[in-house]
Amino acid sequence: MSQSPLSLRMVQEGWLEVVMRRGLIFILILVNIFWHGLMPVCSAEPPEVLKQHQLLQQREQQIVAEIIQVALALDRAQREYDFVQKKLAETHQKIPAVREQLQHSEKKLALCREELGVWLRHFYIEGQRSYWFILLGAVNLGDFIQRLALVGILVSRGVEDINKTLDSIREVKEKTNQLALLEQQLVNQEKRLGQIVSQTQALQASQQKILQQTRQELGENQSRVLLVVNGLHDALKPLETLLERFRDAPWDKYRPDRLQILGTGVRAEYTENTISKLLFSGEDFSGVKASFSNRLFIIQGINKEQLPFAIAGELSVSGENVCYLPKSITIGDVTLTKELVTGIGGKEGLTYPVGLLMGWRLKAITIEEGKAVFELSPVK
Structure with a gap:
């Protein structure tokens, strides 16, 4: 049975509509696969990120381990730098106070030496003869005992000056050693800071080298590797x-x-x-x-x-x-x-x-x- 041109045209248009509709559905399926399959690599939540490590190949897992090792070492170096810098600031604050204490102790020692010098001059030039005259001038035993007590007081003043001078010498020595120790700590801490800076620079260079190798080896796949790195880095803190x-x-x-x-x-x-x-x-x-x-x-x-x-x-x-x-x-x-x-x-x-x-x-x-x-x- 032959069909009219009008009915034939309607059949052709219906077939074309079916083809277009199926094609559109196919395109939507592809878009949906792309959106739900590839986008999680770039925007996955932490649980999904961690699960992705199981999908990595052996070389990719090795790269993850290398990057995390360097990242943890950099974290440690930064914390060590902050710790040493804090101690360095504390040392800087202590030194002026100790230096001032040392100056005060030196002035105190100079005053003690001056007082001791006055007593020694009195004792060696006038004191010995005067003490004998004081004792020999006694008229009876009671007077002699009183004069002896007076001489004892005069001598004890000198002994007190000697003890004060010795204490001042020990104090100056202690403050000098304390200042020297702080200055040595300052030198050591500054040296340690320099070592940490050098270590950090070496680690950063190593990190850049690994990342460059990752880009060369993995190309577009590097994004999922770095995503796993970030997730593990936070988890290992x-x-x-x-x-x-x-x-x-x-x-x-x-x-x-x-x-x-x-x-x-x-x-x-x-x-x-x-x-x-x-x-x-x-x-x-x-x-x-x-x-x-x-x-x-x-x-x-x-x-x-x-x-x-x-x-x-x-x-x-x-x-x-x-x-x-x-x-x-x-x-x-x-x-x-x-x-x-x-x-x-x-x-x-x-x-x-x-x-x-x-x-x-x-x-x-x-x-x-x-x-x-x-x-x-x-x-x-």
Whole structure:
């Protein structure tokens, strides 16, 4: 049966409309895939960012670990710079006061020497002969005793001048040593600041080199790697806080739960509650606590994105440094791969200088179930 031209045209127009409608739907699907598939890489929330690390390839995870290591080292260098700069300012403030005290002590010493000189001249030129005349002029025993007491008073004045002069000499010597110590501290602190600046510049150069290599190797994929870096960097800040707080924690305010004297050394035991107060006291660390299990030191808390996190690792002492070797890192429901955790911590772990705790040198830390044992030795 033949169709009229009008009906044929209507069929063609209907087919064209179907094709256009299907094409439009296809385009919308592509746009939707792009929007929901690629855009999260650029605007993902923290939980999604952390999950993306599991999708990274081995080389990408290695790059993440390298960048985070440098970022944490830069954070540490900045905090060390701020700490030394604060101490430097305190030293600058102390020096004028000590110098003024030294000048006052020197004036006091000069006055004491002058008074002592007057008495010595009197004693050697006139005093010895006068004292004999005073004693020999006695008319009876009672008069002699009174004259002897008078001579004793005159001599005691001289002895007092001698003692005052010796005290002034010791005071001048003490203030001189104190001023010399402060000036040496000033030199050492300025030298340390210079070292930190050089270290920071080297770290920044290393960071730029890694980022440049990342751009060359990954191209457009670098954005998701850097997004993971930023998420992990924020999540690992409590770990750096732990290492820093070992030096700055108020150890004198929280006594050990148990203290045992071992020869010349001391064995101090801290429970989880006490060590949490020590290391994470303050508003900035509310909700962060420490725990001990299977010889691991565990940091637990809620980060600023309201995600629970747990960082477990081995805590040890190497010289004057506290070392923390991460073994596992969990943020929300995401557990970082073993390779990434190892890359972040490095072979020897994250280290931080401690120096002295309560005036004692930290020799070792042993993690036991529910407590940490610190072995301390006196400073030689």
